[in-house]
Amino acid sequence: MKSWKIEPREIHRISSGGKFRGSMHSLYRRNSQITVVSDDAMSLYDCRQQFIQTAMYKGNKVAIKNLNRKIEQTRSTLLELKRMKDLHHDHLARFYGACIEPTCLLIEFCPKGSLQDILENDQIKLDWMFRYSLMHDIVKGMSYLHGSEIRSHGGLKSSNCVVDSRFVLKITDFGLRGLRNDSEILSIEPDSYAYWRRLLWTAPELLRMSSIPPEGTQKGDVFSFAIIVHEIVTRQGPFYLGENVNLSPHGK
Numbered sequence: 001m002k003s004w005k006i007e008p009r010e011i012h013r014i015s016s017g018g019k020f021r022g023s024m025h026s027l028y029r030r031n032s033q034i035t036v037v038s039d040d041a042m043s044l045y046d047c048r049q050q051f052i053q054t055a056m057y058k059g060n061k062v063a064i065k066n067l068n069r070k071i072e073q074t075r076s077t078l079l080e081l082k083r084m085k086d087l088h089h090d091h092l093a094r095f096y097g098a099c100i101e102p103t104c105l106l107i108e109f110c111p112k113g114s115l116q117d118i119l120e121n122d123q124i125k126l127d128w129m130f131r132y133s134l135m136h137d138i139v140k141g142m143s144y145l146h147g148s149e150i151r152s153h154g155g156l157k158s159s160n161c162v163v164d165s166r167f168v169l170k171i172t173d174f175g176l177r178g179l180r181n182d183s184e185i186l187s188i189e190p191d192s193y194a195y196w197r198r199l200l201w202t203a204p205e206l207l208r209m210s211s212i213p214p215e216g217t218q219k220g221d222v223f224s225f226a227i228i229v230h231e232i233v234t235r236q237g238p239f240y241l242g243e244n245v246n247l248s249p250h251g252k
């Protein structure tokens with residue numbers, strides 16, 4: 001039985017996520033604290049979340065990842081879909097399954113947005129305990145992923161770390177690389193800012209390859225993790241080296 005297979009009638013699409021209310025609230029988790037300074041901060045959050053389509057599936061709010069091509073039901077694809085469906089961990093966004101027509105993947109939706117959104121939003125104050133707990137969540141999720149049959153992520157970056165309603169960080173966008181990659185690459189314009197930006201988390205030894213394996217490597221994931229740790233520490237985006245350091249090729 002294909003436990004991962006989802007029928008279109010089971011997916012109830014919704015246009016936008018819920019709004020957060022309250023002018024100032026603090027949320028606690030494992031001795032750490034995040035302070036959301038104003039309602040505006042959360043409105044900004046909601047705007048950023050429109051990038052991912054959401055739906056209800058069996059009473060769960062899910063993120064929908066549309067694929068531009070058909071799921072070819074080869075032995076290896078079927079095996080990986082089953083592996084993905086069977087993978088359960090507190091720090092990995094759950095894979096609910098795939099729909100054949102229209103072709104899409106259904107993944108656990110985390111309402112607080114991505115780690116990148118949170119770090120870029122200076123209305124949100126993060127104390128050090130909270131920052132450490134975010135790093136720790138990534139370590140736990142990645143360590144489980146590396147020990148699983150999926151073996152590596154290949155696209156770990158701060159926008160692929162999402163935060164749930166209890167402020168637990170979960171890693172998303174892993175596995176099924178063969179299915180996702182074409183759709184993702186096709187939707188990015190070559191030589192655009194987005195095209196180059198996604199490579200900021202890619203390890204140099206992979207960048208040197210003529211064709212980067214979509215599933216990456218475990219060592220490559222460790223490099224990506226280090227970039228994320230730097231982002232969490234500086235809150236200035238990847239590769240920030242201080243006010244007066246310009247890494248641009250045109251910088252003096």
Ligand SMILES: Nc1nc2c(ncn2[C@@H]2O[C@H](COP(=O)(O)OP(=O)(O)OP(=O)(O)O)[C@@H](O)[C@H]2O)c(=O)[nH]1
Nearest residue numbers: 049051052063108109110111113114159162173184
């Ligand atoms: N709020 C929220 N945002 C999510 C969730 N999953 C993904 N996103 C965001 O939705 C946006 C689009 O995600 P994707 O379709 O995976 O694409 P991408 O991350 O831009 O591209 P790749 O990582 O290269 O696949 C990104 O900014 C993600 O951070 C989620 O569960 N909750």
